[in-house]
Amino acid sequence: LPRLTTKRLGQNYHFFASLPSTNRTAKELARQGAPEGTLVVAEEQTAGRGRLGRAWVSPRNCGIYLSLVLRPAVPLGMAAQVTLLTSVSYCRAIEQVTGLKPMIKWPNDVLLSGKKICGILTEVHAEMEAVNYLIVGIGMNVNHQGADFPEEVRPVATSLALEAGKTVDSTQLLLAFLACLEADYDRWLSDGFGSIREQWLARAAGLGRPVQIVAGQRQWQGRLASIDEEGALLVTDTDGATHRVYSGEVSIRPE
Numbered sequence: 001l002p003r004l005t006t007k008r009l010g011q012n013y014h015f016f017a018s019l020p021s022t023n024r025t026a027k028e029l030a031r032q033g034a035p036e037g038t039l040v041v042a043e044e045q046t047a048g049r050g051r052l053g054r055a056w057v058s059p060r061n062c063g064i065y066l067s068l069v070l071r072p073a074v075p076l077g078m079a080a081q082v083t084l085l086t087s088v089s090y091c092r093a094i095e096q097v098t099g100l101k102p103m104i105k106w107p108n109d110v111l112l113s114g115k116k117i118c119g120i121l122t123e124v125h126a127e128m129e130a131v132n133y134l135i136v137g138i139g140m141n142v143n144h145q146g147a148d149f150p151e152e153v154r155p156v157a158t159s160l161a162l163e164a165g166k167t168v169d170s171t172q173l174l175l176a177f178l179a180c181l182e183a184d185y186d187r188w189l190s191d192g193f194g195s196i197r198e199q200w201l202a203r204a205a206g207l208g209r210p211v212q213i214v215a216g217q218r219q220w221q222g223r224l225a226s227i228d229e230e231g232a233l234l235v236t237d238t239d240g241a242t243h244r245v246y247s248g249e250v251s252i253r254p255e
């Protein structure tokens with residue numbers, strides 16, 4: 001990768017014209033011992049995956065579909081924080097390259113105009129309650145036009161080009177993202193999520209707003225208060241009690 005400024009992320013680089021899923025390929029490489037920072041990029045995905053078996057729309061010539069192999073020496077409980085820090089890093093890269101101001105919707109969405117411009121899928125392989133390796137997959141909607149999204153995704157999706165009103169240089173965006181992520185990741189490794197928390201809060205969507213939480217079978221309503229030092233969402237219920245939300249879906253409700 002030319003013009004790469006990072007020390008680890010992206011130094012070991014695998015580029016493909018087409019893959020079923022970059023996460024799947026990165027996982028195979030990780031199993032074979034690929035070093036930290038190994039980067040898999042595809043120009044298109046034929047079976048891009050979201051969470052819970054959902055699909056990620058990944059057409060050719062519009063997006064960046066990538067996965068990174070990370071090997072942080074942290075307990076399993078910290079793995080989910082990587083999704084949060086990755087969303088901050090990607091926001092910073094978008095801000096640097098386009099001047100746009102994206103927002104973060106916990107746990108894994110980056111939004112512009114309230115629509116998804118990126119999805120993050122972090123998969124963890126653990127041994128004895130410690131992280132062995134992590135695959136961080138990111139689907140970046142860069143130069144999609146409306147017709148590049150299937151009809152059912154169109155209402156919830158947008159791209160940097162649609163928001164900026166001009167074509168965005170994918171290589172520049174990728175390089176900026178790797179540099180931002182390496183800096184944030186190193187800070188997280190030495191100081192934990194507390195060091196990223198302010199950056200996350202500065203871009204958080206829906207702070208102070210009513211939200212609906214769906215966690216497994218349970219559904220309840222509250223108000224989005226903050227995020228804690230561990231990356232758990234803090235939600236105040238109707239009785240004023242604050243709850244920590246570690247996983248689940250959060251939808252911001254209109255007031």
Ligand code: BT5
Nearest residue numbers: 021022023048049050051056057119120121137138139157
């Ligand atoms: C995500 O899932 O947002 C995580 C997506 C991660 C994709 C990357 S691409 C590189 C790497 N390799 C993979 O195979 N995956 C990762 P989730 O929160 O479950 O959101 C999925 C939902 O987002 C879908 O059900 C659609 O409604 C919507 N969606 C699908 N494709 C989209 C797109 N390109 N842009 C915006 N929204 C999309």
